[in-house]
Amino acid sequence: MFFSVKSTFILFTTVTDKVKKLFIFLIVLMASEAVHAQLQIEIISGNPSALPIAIVPFQWEDATPPPINSMDEIISGDLYRSGLFDPMDTADMMERPVDEESIRFGTWRLLKVDYLLIGSVRTPADGQGHELIYQLFDVHTRERLLSQITTVGPGDLRYGAHRVADAIYQTLTGVPGAFATRIAYITATGFGADLRYELVVSDADGFGPQSVVGSPEPLLSPAWSPDGKKLAYVSFEKGNSAIYLQDVATGSRELISGGKGINGAPSFSPDGRKMAMTLSRTGNPEIYIREMATGRLTQLTQHWAIDTEPVWAPDGKYIYFTSDRGGKPQIYRVAPTGGKPERVTLEGDYNARASIAPDGRRIAVAHGRGNEYRIAIWDIETERFTILTPGVLDESPSFAPNGSMVLYATREGTRGVLSAVSADGSVRQRLILSEGDVREPAWSLVIR
């Protein structure tokens, strides 16, 4: 039977006390005016084999007093969350060099650090915003691996720190970073008549939340346009489900689909010219493709089963979707031009809502067994599952644009929260909005 499970479950109990001590930290955010919420970040587990790196606190040479004094913490937090780095706690740093001449590489070698980042912040010549000047060194060869200046606008220091983390990530892994990106998610706050849903956009680490749209009726299934400028989502504001497309910056929006039955699960093609969606205009959920320029609609699937949650492969060659045509929900794929769908996930009772890794070889799914739902990655080539999260009601996986992490929705008691897990399962981090129920994260593909 195909329900036998050979999945690997990664245990999270192997964190050393040292790693815990070093990286359990709480950052309280100045709540944005749009979303009155505080955000906590907590490291849940660690990866002992990650690259040791020291991010020395930045020297502040700016004319104005620092609005944030945690550039190094933001950078360290980003790198840590990816699972590939083991940043040093600043409290354990014996010295804080500000230029190449003052680095004593022997000391850092003794502290078992492989890479060292030093930097400063100053006001640019035109007096606008900030300049981040930073250098990355290989402690063993003393080689300078990176020397860069990043200029950001006023109030964009956190974004600047994410850019620095991206530069380090790319230099040391060869893969572009994805820290200076944005995520979208849905929140539900209040009860009864005060129940309110919001579509929120924030930085990839959960900071800087801004409400894009609010409604007393359910909102769900946010999906970014590939250029990161628009969000498609499903709203019940008219009583029935309808798909809207909204410009994040201007707030202007258009109704994409609001006919009889279900209008759900929007997903853009990689070139942004088409949108796949689920419509049940025939009385049964089928996948359709809409040409965005003309509005022309093509039906892609035709089956009595529930066909939904379409998502495009990064190369555009397949549309992956959830279908229970085999009796239980599994992931299938079909060419966007049509044809006979083929089953992709071959194990497990319940696999749904696929997110495709940028390499196109792995898919993250909500993987259900009994009453437990976890995030798992199905490797298309080796046909094996790796279970990433402990459950029990984990869903809505969304791959980082560089494939390094998966964002997902999980539960704490009766409340929904978002967590990020490194793609190898070694590091999990929780992003919590202290108010309400948080769900359905969607990771934008573009650097902000």
Added chain:
Amino acid sequence: MKKVWQLTLAMIIALALTACQTTPEVVPEPTPEPAPEPPTEVVTQAAPDPHDYTDSRNLDNPESMLSKRIIYFDFDKSTVLPEFRGIVSAHAAYAASHSSARVTLEGHADERGTREYNLGLGERRGNAVMALMSAQGAMGSQMVVGSYGEERPTCRVSDEYCWSQNRRVEIVYTAQ
């Protein structure tokens, strides 16, 4: 889930029994004094026959199947279970006898599984009730299926009891 069926079955039997009694408040204990006859006879004449599903007064009569509007389902299933077919039949009979009646069949799912799949599941449950009502004389034009998936739970605890309450189709009259 089993508990709910048993409870519902017990309620249906209880209703059938009370329907045969002369007053709704009859206590099944032997009473020394016989109840006064004339006033109860007046009441029984005024009250609608709870089994007459063409009588619109039964829509609000707790003794009639017509007053029940919720059909419950098994996990990831859309089969109308035998214990709920009586309710569906009652509403089908009412719709068949009142051409102006309109109903929305709102399908719902429990929180387990993904939101979009559950939208599909809610719709499938609504369709199952609609098919049964159609087979018993309701017109297709009288019924609309809507799905809220897992978005409108009536019970918010993550346990079997709450899940069983949330997997449902609600029969909502938009016109009687």
